[in-house]
Amino acid sequence: MDEPSRLDRLEMRLTEQEATIEDLNRTVTAQWQVIDRLSRHVAGLREQVEEAAARAAPRGPEPPPPHY
Numbered sequence: 001m002d003e004p005s006r007l008d009r010l011e012m013r014l015t016e017q018e019a020t021i022e023d024l025n026r027t028v029t030a031q032w033q034v035i036d037r038l039s040r041h042v043a044g045l046r047e048q049v050e051e052a053a054a055r056a057a058p059r060g061p062e063p064p065p066p067h068y
Helices: 006-055
Strands: none
Touching: none
């Protein structure tokens, strides 16, 4: 069987590269969606912590611990 010509090899390489680029694009898109979801989740948790800290604000000097 004859060896593929230079043009055939380039076309095969281009096809493989296009497939790789499409795979990478799908991966990056999926990761961006996860990052976006996690960022929104962290923002919500931050708000909850700030609200909890505001409710639990000390009303006066903290008493010394029992072993003091």
